[in-house]
Amino acid sequence: MRQAITNWQTDQKTDTGRKQKPQYRSALRVLVSYGAEHRMTFALVVLCTVIAIAAELLQPYLVKIAIDDNLMAGKNDYGGLLTICAIYFGLSILGLLFSYLQSNLLQNAGQSIVAKIRKQLFGHITKLSMSYFDKTPSGSLITHVSSDTEALNQLFNQVILTLLRDGFTLVFILVMMFQLDRTLGMYCLVLLPLIAIIAVAFRSFMRNTYQMARTRLSRLVAFVAENLSGMSLIQAFHQQKAQAEQFKERNDAYYKANIREIRTLVLFNRSFDLLGNLTIAFVVWLGGMAVLDRTLEFGVLYAFITYIRQFFQPVIAITQQWNTLQSATVAVNRIWGVFDIRPEVEDKPQPVRIEREAVQGRIDFNRITFGYESGSPVIHGLGLHIHPGEMIGIVGTTGAGKSSLISLLCRFYDVQEGSILIDGIDIRELPQAELQRIVGLVQQEPYLYAGSIIDNVRMFDESISRDEVIRACEFVGADRLVRRMKDGYETKLSERGSGLSAGERQLLSFARIIVFRPRILILDEATANLDSQTEQLIQQALKVVSEGRTTLVIAHRLSTVMQADRIIVMRRGRIVEEGKHHELLAMQGYYEELYRHAQGGEPGANRGRFQGNFQGSRAANPVTG
Template structure:
């Protein structure tokens, strides 16, 4: 569930991207970024070019054939039926050729585009998965979702629409001009007078179309952010009966987006009709100039007919290319944003030439925090000179008020972040010298909100690792006491869970996460407030499961409920990033310090 602040951040990201587009479109860098992928399909692109060339020539030679039929046969009075049949046969062959090669060109280019986009999408997702936790702290999930889905889709449209238009329509324009000069140089020069006029119209509309396009996209992002925020906070909306108010606000945003869309459509219609008017005026101009030449016997009628046909075809590719401006702009911004993600480097990396210094099967589980200091931001310390040593197999409870640094301590042990000072060692080895893949096999983490994926219970326990058998999963669930719960489900272990395991209660999800620990056998186990927000019955089940999974493991339990860690070998009390007390439950109560205050507060009365 995304908090409202994240929604706001995502919305601001969208606005910032649009502003970036408006200020400095980075076309050169965008195409340069794609060039490496395009080179992988060089021969396929050559095939597209050849198919496009043949298709265009097949289409543009048809008016030239009509010119031959009119001037060299009909108006010449030859009445050569055989010659006309030959021309008709060639015309039909050209039409079929245009159809076939246009089909091949479109399908080949689609295949190239889809292959490149799929490759980029895979690499982008894989790159995001390799980022450190600090990256996700500063990047909203909405922005990352936009990069993987919307930005890659914009890139897909670049290949489907823009690149196809540049290939086909660009070559069509060139060949039409060549054919015009081939027919009559003087009339072709008159037609070229239209090019500056067309360019001015296109430039004028391009600026206005960009503004309307950006306005529509901005208002769409606002509406999407508003909907996402309402869905995530639906319980509050219903409790406080805010449905009517939220519907009113949505209608305002929806109406604003509707107006922006109408404005964009109106702009496109006006632009298209303007080109139609220019096309008709051009035809009238060519008919007047060419008709006068025909009457004066300075120009053949077939040439005039072919010219009029080419003029009609002349405006269509220009119109298409200009209308692809928004798509090109969107794709350029998308490529820039995607490569911004690719340019990000993880803060936490394995050291160069790192060798296997710790074998998971030989780990005993000793943990040493040697005078560590840590802060998320410079000048705001979270942990200060903390020194803690945990023996193999020891069960440690960590308590403290919110902001004491408990979860940060665990994040450092899992190496989601690196310490600023000091070091953390497992069996005497600095965690920075342990490959992350090995470290995460050694250290198992059960969080307050265990994450379950869409899939069967079997796959969620073994995390889709096919090397772990079904029998091992069932044994692990029986071991932690989850088997009786799973057997009550309709399809047992094959029950398909919905997103985040919403078909199960919080306690049932936690039991499955404990079964994961048994399956993957880490020597160090961390429970980050795993019993929070549970009822007393479920908490008892979790405590029993904890007792089972903590056997022969070094276990660290972070808990708000002190009942969870009363039986711990040692309890660590943290405050403002420091250890202020440590000892057993009885020892800490006898001290009458922070722990006793926390305990008596949990019992509902104030310490004396």
Template sequence: MANSIRNWEADQKADRQTGKNQPKPDIKYVSAFRALSAFAKPHKWSFMLIFFCTLLAIAAELLQPYLVKVIIDDHLMAGKGEYSAIIGIGALYLGLAAMSLLFTYLQNNMLQYTGQSIVAKVRKQLFEHISKLSMSYFDRTSSGSLITHVSSDTESLNQLFSQVLMSVLRDGMTLVIIIFLMFQLDVQLALYCLLLLPIIAGIAIGFRSYMRRTYQRARTQLSRLIAFTAENLAGMNLIQAFHQEKEQQREFTERNEGYFRANMKEVKTQVWFRCSFDILSNLSIAFVTWLGGMAVLNKQIEFGVLYAFITYIRLFFQPLNTITQQWNTLQSATVAVTRIWGIFALKPEVENKAKPRALAKAQVRGDIEFDHVVFGYGEHAPVIRDLSLRIRAGERIGIVGTTGAGKSSLISLLCRFYDVRSGGVRIDGMDVRDMEQSQLHRIVGLVQQEPYLYSGSVLDNVRLFDTDIDEDTVIEACRLVGADAIIQRMSDGYNTRLSERGSGLSAGERQLISFARIIVFQPKILILDEATANLDSYSEQLLEQALAIVSKGRTTIIIAHRLSTVMKADRIIVMRKGAIAEQGTHSELVRRHGYYEELYRHSRGKVFA
């Protein structure tokens, strides 16, 4: 993978230096396919064996008409009664047929295995690369688009090997061998047949641009349909809650009909293209039959030669038709490869330094400092303006404020999902930009409003599939946060399979599992990002008890949706328009009669926004 990415980047750098990065799609395609060759290089011996098997399979198939020609001219037309020779040629004919079948089978299987291996590796490393990109990339890229890249684009890449490459190998060699055999039979008749090539090329060129446009329209419509479907399925609860089923169905129908129309136009183009080739094929056979028949009558060629020519001209159009039909598949693969390597070429905006500083987890105290931090998303105006804040190790901090005040942005900077524009965020005096990200995320534990659960057992969801963590550790963690009794009531206990997002569990039960993760992984800093926002009062009480356990000995930051959640905090930070408006204990802030007291007065008995 590293080599392929380096090759891609080297190509891009070389293109920029030589001025080749002008808007020429061909350059991008060549660079992408050159990068793909890095994945194919380890399989070079497999491809050589595939080529050898293909050559033997085609040669065995195309020698069969030549054997029939020998029987006709040298035995039947010559009036020889050598039945043993005819039987011998017939046995050889059957042997060639069996040989063609065997090597075709081997070639197909080896090509499919090699192609699938390459595509599987590309798909695996594409997913790994996407998972390493910065959060800013996911902010501007829809999940439907990424699903298309990982599924549809890699499937198009699969078709490049299973269809296009097979066609180029087999059909290309078939054409070369047919032309060679034609010239061996009769040079003059072979030259007449080659007059068809300019006509074939003209038809192919005439249809190519139109077929490309129809194909691209169909693929664009399909991509929009997939993206729309993925996003709707992800937000189905919201659609049903606001009775938007009819509106979404209407929009889906529009996209579906758009794809149907584009797809039908593509199909019609392909049908016309195939019909043109069929007509040309029949006319060519008639032309060869007429020319060859005249030559046979004038005793210029033998009848067996005419038979072989007619067979070869019929076989000549089959690979041509197949190759031209693969044009759309090649276009799809070309676009897919370019898009895939476009993602591979992306670098995370948040990266580790060349030599990150090590910070032993056991030595981490949990001191946090925001030093004159300025931050904004993209080129937009800053959402945090010159913010300075010091949080002592073991302190329990509450952060409150209205929507857009910058609460979650502050936490994203501490987790280093984004980098500050200026200033610094430090843990125990070390800037988070100097740390390795994997180490930082072991130090900082995050519990969000919607805890994500994976398809898998309860055990694996608590330890996040880390088999180094034994079952006893997981059970003890769940017991401490109060989740053990709930899990034991499940059908298979800790081996109970959970569906995607933990459907079947209440919001409070899902949060208890996420709290158990904190116990298991033991981060030094704990962040709760509105973790109790969607809970009823009973579930919130359970989580308060669990929070008292998991926050013990840890620096804890609580972003509050309910003021009642942070009233017992050691200190409450009140944020307003990206800055700290007030800070202090609950009683101190209420006595000041400031912005917090206003929020507190409005939140009594209800949730503030």
């Protein structure tokens, strides 16, 4: 199945590697490959379908025998009629049994396939590069994993079941009609071109309609997801009314697309209703004259009319699944469109292996250049060399490139020029899994999952024992916090750890570092949102976790990095100053300006220059000023 995905992805790319629009047939070909391991199940489904349909379609033929060979012939063969009734009843039970088996077998196979696709889709999304998530709304990804796979689920629940059962029914009915009377059967063949014309006329229009509805639903879900994640900001700035207006626009657009979809479906189905009624009237008129002329038996006419009615039931059923088929088609294309996206950051075919315990922690940034968009670099030819076990403070105003530098070290992105080395090895040569074990990251807002404290500290890795987690929490000072909770380490946290303070969440994130023992530690604004007392606790924990590790600390609060072995000052993607705290102050440069501003003091000439720049920016932008 993975090979099938790879082949499909290869088909979708040009020689230059650019992605083309996924093709419907290619996607379905891959979908069929998922059913290869269920081929025996699908063979049994077909067998059960044939038996169930045969049992159902033989019933009108039995009635025809009873009418022509008994009632119309004037016989009083009650035993023969009783036998026919018994066979009729037996066929009904047989049809019910094999229909039940057919549905269950198909659903078991279908649910297994959909569950596997959903699992692979989620796994593929988690392997995509950060650049993909920068450009893709989270609501769109939620739609892929939930709504699109649910549409795929309906493909097996409804569409395939209907196509199998009703498709065979149509074929068998045609066979039975020709068996009864070839002349009437030939007349009924005129229906097939009419059905094909109606289907072709509606097909492209209906597909565009369903595509529009799915796209607008995705936009609606994305908008809701973004608003829920930023609800505190919306309420703080009283944006409820403005956001409600935007939601109304998207909701109305989705509503109109749904109405258009329903109108199209109703018109499509009613066209077949009209065609079916006209056909029955035609057969009654033509067959009735044949019965009166004694060229056709009445039982044959009865059975023929019954088959005509049964002929249009599967046609209508198939057309009623048309919208589901279209939705599933769009969903398949969207899902495999995600599968078609390759991570920008990938492991080399033969990566370099390195033992984590053997890592010394030397880091070299060799004249690196990087930009999120081509032609707009945010880091320009930066060179930085960090010794093993050294603590480096990284400071600078917003937009200086601090977090971008750290993202490159974690290899969320790849540098466009230059290289980043750990112990002399280019990080692009290392497997990402090993790099992420070597480099530990503590972010400004540590993410906690819904689950116990034990699982959050060990990140659901069962190979890490409970005792190791407890020792790690004791090491960073989080044990007292956990012990105060009702269920201790088994306390269930809600999503994002709501109910815990920022400092408590940060302590648990430090415990993670102890558990996973990375050789290089990165703290990205880890104390930015903490009060002074909590910051002191975090500072103590920082000293503990940084001991023996190469540590990079990004900080807006200069007090966080004052004791660092070295501080680098970044501005517009470049290192403009470098040294210890007192050395940088003695330079009376950009760092001293940042320090005095943070202290709220008067740095003399530098203070005047800073105020002049600030006032100039206010004059240029009075709204933000």
